Amino acid sequence: MKYYLLFILSTFLYSSKIDNSFITKYEYGAMLYKNPRGVGCIKCHKNTRKKEVFVKYFDRKNIEKIIIIPPISKLTYKQFSKVLRAKKNSSLIMPTYFLTTDELRSLYFYIKNMK
Numbered sequence: 678m679k680y681y682l683l684f685i686l687s688t689f690l691y692s693s694k695i696d697n698s699f700i701t702k703y704e705y706g707a708m709l710y711k712n713p714r715g716v717g718c719i720k721c722h723k724n725t726r727k728k729e730v731f732v733k734y735f736d737r738k739n740i741e742k743i744i745i746i747p748p749i750s751k752l753t754y755k756q757f758s759k760v761l762r763a764k765k766n767s768s769l770i771m772p773t774y775f776l777t778t779d780e781l782r783s784l785y786f787y788i789k790n791m792k
C-alpha cells in the first residue's frame with residue numbers, strides 16, 4: 678500500500694515536469710516571446726499592433742536615420758514563418774532564430790491573441 682501511493686505520487690510529479698499540456702499554447706507562446714533561445718522578441722517588438730520608432734540617430738554625414746519596428750500582429754502565418762525561418766534575414770537589426778514549427782505556431786498564436 679505504501680509503495681502504491683509512492684508510485685502514484687512519483688508518477689504525478691514526474692509527469693507534471695515533462696507534460697507541457699500543463700501550460701496552454703498561449704502561455705507557451707508568451708514564454709517564447711520573452712525567451713526564444715536568443716534575444717527576446719519583446720525587447721524590440723513592444724507593441725505588436727503599431728509601428729514604433731526603435732531608434733533615431735545621425736549618421737556620419739549628419740543625415741537623420743530612423744529604425745522602425747514594424748507591427749507583427751497582422752501578418753499571415755506564411756509571412757511570419759518566412760521571416761523567422763530565414764537562415765539570414767534581410768534585417769540589420771533583428772537576429773536570426775532557430776525555432777521549431779511547434780514553437781513558431783505557439784509564438785504566432787500568442788502574437789495574434791495577445792492581450
Ligand code: HEC
Nearest residue numbers: 713716717718721745746747749757760768769770771772
Ligand atoms: C533586436 C531587435 C529585434 C528582436 C530581438 C526581434 N526583432 Fe523582429 N524585427 C526587428 C526589426 C527592426 C524588424 C524590421 C526589419 C528591419 O527593418 O530590420 C523586424 C521584423 C520582424 C518581422 C517582419 C515584419 C514584416 O512586416 O515583415 C517579424 C515577423 C518579426 N520581426 C518577428 C519577431 C519575433 C517573433 C521575434 C522573436 C523571436 C523578433 N522579431 C525579434 C527587430 C527585432
